[in-house]
Amino acid sequence: MRPEHPLADVERSLAVPPRRRLDVLEEVDADAEALQAELERRGYGPAQARRAALRRVVPGTETLAQLEAQHAPPLGRWARGTGWIDRAERLGIFVATGLAGAVACITILGTGALGSAAVLAWPQVIVVALLAANWSRAAKRLWIDGDLRPELRRRLWERQIGLIVLAVALGALGAAREVWGAFGALEAEAFAPPAMWDAVGRIVSFAALGLSAAIFGLFGWLALTPRLIDDETMEHRISAFFASRLPTTPSRRR
Amino acid sequence: MQATLSKRINELLVLAVLEQGPAHGYQIALSVEERTGGAFSFQHGTLYPILHRLETNGHVRGTWGGEGRRRKTYELTDDGRAELAAGAAQLERQFRVLLELFGGTHAA
Numbered sequence: 293m294r295p296e297h298p299l300a301d302v303e304r305s306l307a308v309p310p311r312r313r314l315d316v317l318e319e320v321d322a323d324a325e326a327l328q329a330e331l332e333r334r335g336y337g338p339a340q341a342r343r344a345a346l347r348r349v350v351p352g353t354e355t356l357a358q359l360e361a362q363h364a365p366p367l368g369r370w371a372r373g374t375g376w377i378d379r380a381e382r383l384g385i386f387v388a389t390g391l392a393g394a395v396a397c398i399t400i401l402g403t404g405a406l407g408s409a410a411v412l413a414w415p416q417v418i419v420v421a422l423l424a425a426n427w428s429r430a431a432k433r434l435w436i437d438g439d440l441r442p443e444l445r446r447r448l449w450e451r452q453i454g455l456i457v458l459a460v461a462l463g464a465l466g467a468a469r470e471v472w473g474a475f476g477a478l479e480a481e482a483f484a485p486p487a488m489w490d491a492v493g494r495i496v497s498f499a500a501l502g503l504s505a506a507i508f509g510l511f512g513w514l515a516l517t518p519r520l521i522d523d524e525t526m527e528h529r530i531s532a533f534f535a536s537r538l539p540t541t542p543s544r545r546r
Numbered sequence: 547m548q549a550t551l552s553k554r555i556n557e558l559l560v561l562a563v564l565e566q567g568p569a570h571g572y573q574i575a576l577s578v579e580e581r582t583g584g585a586f587s588f589q590h591g592t593l594y595p596i597l598h599r600l601e602t603n604g605h606v607r608g609t610w611g612g613e614g615r616r617r618k619t620y621e622l623t624d625d626g627r628a629e630l631a632a633g634a635a636q637l638e639r640q641f642r643v644l645l646e647l648f649g650g651t652h653a654a
Contacts, residue, residue, distance in 0.1 A: 315618075318616045318618075319571060319594070319617075319618045320591060320594070322570070322615060322616065323572035326570060327572035327575070327576070348589055348590075348591075349571070351592075351594060352589075352591065352592075359595055362599060362602070363598070
C-alpha cells in the first residue's frame with residue numbers, strides 16, 4: 293500500500309475554503325522539503341531530517357484551529373466574532389419555516405387546501421420547506437464554514453434535484469386531479485360558470501406552485517454555482533498536488 | 547496574559563528576522579531558533595498562523611513565486627518595521643519593570 297502524504301491529514305482536517313487549503317498545503321509542503329534539504333546539509337540523516345522538518349512545519353490540532361479561524365470566509369469570521377455561528381443553523385431553520393409558512397398561506401388562498409385538495413397541497417408546502425432547508429445548509433457550509441466537501445456537496449445536490457422533481461410532480465398531480473374533477477362535474481352537468489372558474493383557478497394554482505417551487509430550488513442552487521465551480525477547480529488542484537508528490541522516503545531520495 | 551505576551555513575542559521575533567531581508571517560512575523558523583539559541587522555536591506549524599496574521603495586518607507581505615512549484619516568500623513592510631520598533635520598545639519597558647520588581651523581591 294502506498295504511504296500517505298504527511299499533509300493528507302491536514303487536508304482532511306482543515307475546514308477552510310479549498311483555495312485557502314491549497315495555499316496552506318503548498319506553502320507547508322515547500323517549506324518541509326526545503327527545511328529537510330537544509331537539515332541534511334547540516335549533517336542530519338535523510339530520515340532524521342525529514343522527521344525534524346515535518347515536526348516543525350506540519351500544523352498540529354491547535355495550529356489548524358487558528359488557521360481555520362483566520363481563513364474562514366468574512367461572513368464566518370463575523371459570525372464567530374459575534375457569537376452568531378451557533379445561531380446560524382437556527383436562523384436557517386427559521387428562514388425555511390417562514391418561507392414554508394408564506395407558501396402555506398398562498399396555497400390555502402390559491403387551491404383551497406383546507407378542503408379536499410389538502411392531500412396534495414400540503415406536501416408541496418413541506419417540499420418548499422425542505423428545499424429551503426437544504427439550500428440553507430449548503431449556503432452555511434460555503435459562506436460561514438467555508439468548507440463544503442465533494443461528498444456532502446453531491447448529497448445536497450441530489451437531495452435538491454429530488455425535491456425539485458417532487459415539487460413538479462406534486463404540482464402536476466394536483467392540477468391533473470383538479471382537471472379530472474372538473475371533467476367529472478361537466479359530465480354530470482353540474483358545472484355552473486363560477487364553479488368552472490374556481491376549478492381553473494385551482495388547476496393554475498397547483499401547477500404554478502409546483503413550478504415556483506422548482507424555479508426556487510433551481511435558481512437557489514444556481515446562486516451557489518460560481519462558488520461551487522471555483523471550489524471544484526481548487527479541489528482538482530489539491531488532488532493534482534497530492535498526485536504529483538509521492539511521499540519522499542529516505543530510500544527513494546537516495 | 548501569558549498567551550498574549552507569548553503571541554506578541556513570537557510576532558516580534560518574526561518581524562526581527564524579516565528585518566534582515568525576505569525569507570521563506572522555514573528560513574524564518576530556523577533563524578529564530580538560531581538567533582535565540584533555541585530559547586524560542588516554532589513546532590507543529592505554529593509559525594504559519596503568526597505569518598498569516600502579520601500578513602493580514604499588513605506588517606509583512608507574502609509573495610508566491612518559484613518555477614513549476616509555488617513557494618511563498620515573506621518580506622517586511624514599512625508598517626511592519628514601525629510595528630517592530632514600537633513593539634520592541636514596549637516589551638523593553640515591560641521587562642524592565644518586571645526585572646526591577648523581581649530584583650526588589652530578591653533584595654527584600
